[in-house]
Amino acid sequence: YLKEHKYIGIVGPKILDSKGVIQKSNICMHTGLREKYLVRTRLNFIFRKTHSDYFGLNRDYNKEFIVYAVLGCCFMMSRECALEVTPLDENTFLYEEELILGIHMKEKGYKTVYYPESTIIHLHNQSTNHVRAFSFTCNINSEIYYCKKYLNASIPKILPLYTYRVILYLIRCLKYSDFRKNLKYFINTTIKALLKKY
Numbered sequence: 001y002l003k004e005h006k007y008i009g010i011v012g013p014k015i016l017d018s019k020g021v022i023q024k025s026n027i028c029m030h031t032g033l034r035e036k037y038l039v040r041t042r043l044n045f046i047f048r049k050t051h052s053d054y055f056g057l058n059r060d061y062n063k064e065f066i067v068y069a070v071l072g073c074c075f076m077m078s079r080e081c082a083l084e085v086t087p088l089d090e091n092t093f094l095y096e097e098e099l100i101l102g103i104h105m106k107e108k109g110y111k112t113v114y115y116p117e118s119t120i121i122h123l124h125n126q127s128t129n130h131v132r133a134f135s136f137t138c139n140i141n142s143e144i145y146y147c148k149k150y151l152n153a154s155i156p157k158i159l160p161l162y163t164y165r166v167i168l169y170l171i172r173c174l175k176y177s178d179f180r181k182n183l184k185y186f187i188n189t190t191i192k193a194l195l196k197k198y
Contacts, residue, residue, distance in 0.1 A: 009081030009110030012070025
């Protein structure tokens with residue numbers, strides 16, 4: 001597919017879970033602060049259309065279509081595109097990589113396509129279930145970095161989102177011992193990320 005479509009830099013497959021259900025989670029638009037608040041929080045229950053448009057839930061996942069970014073669990077990139085968009089940003093250990101890559105793809109004029117003729121099975125969260133608190137912390141640190149570095153967001157603009165994430169972490173502390181054990185690490189690293197200048 002990449003050889004036949006030179007303007008396409010990345011293709012992502014149809015993703016199935018262990019039960020064979022299609023995972024509808026392509027990112028179909030740029031992720032700004034608006035999307036962070038309306039789609040990536042529980043406000044998505046209110047802003048259902050924005051949520052649906054963002055993940056392409058209203059699209060036919062048995063047909064190919066252009067997206068802003070595909071999930072990082074599996075995709076293929078052309079060599080030409082890789083030379084243009086690399087080196088990748090190494091300031092995110094887990095999460096937000098797709099959003100950053102989407103920005104670089106747009107800057108370089110490449111398109112990303114969801115291509116359902118290729119199919120994978122994704123055992124979602126299997127690699128992070130045993131390190132839930134760590135992966136959650138990485139997620140928040142990467143989110144803060146993305147907002148500050150790529151959205152030029154100030155601390156006051158990020159603070160409500162950060163507060164929401166802290167509340168989610170504290171709720172998980174009630175259920176999971178690893179969240180309780182890593183609370184200090186979470187607070188220290190995320191506050192450091194929040195105050196750091198990029």
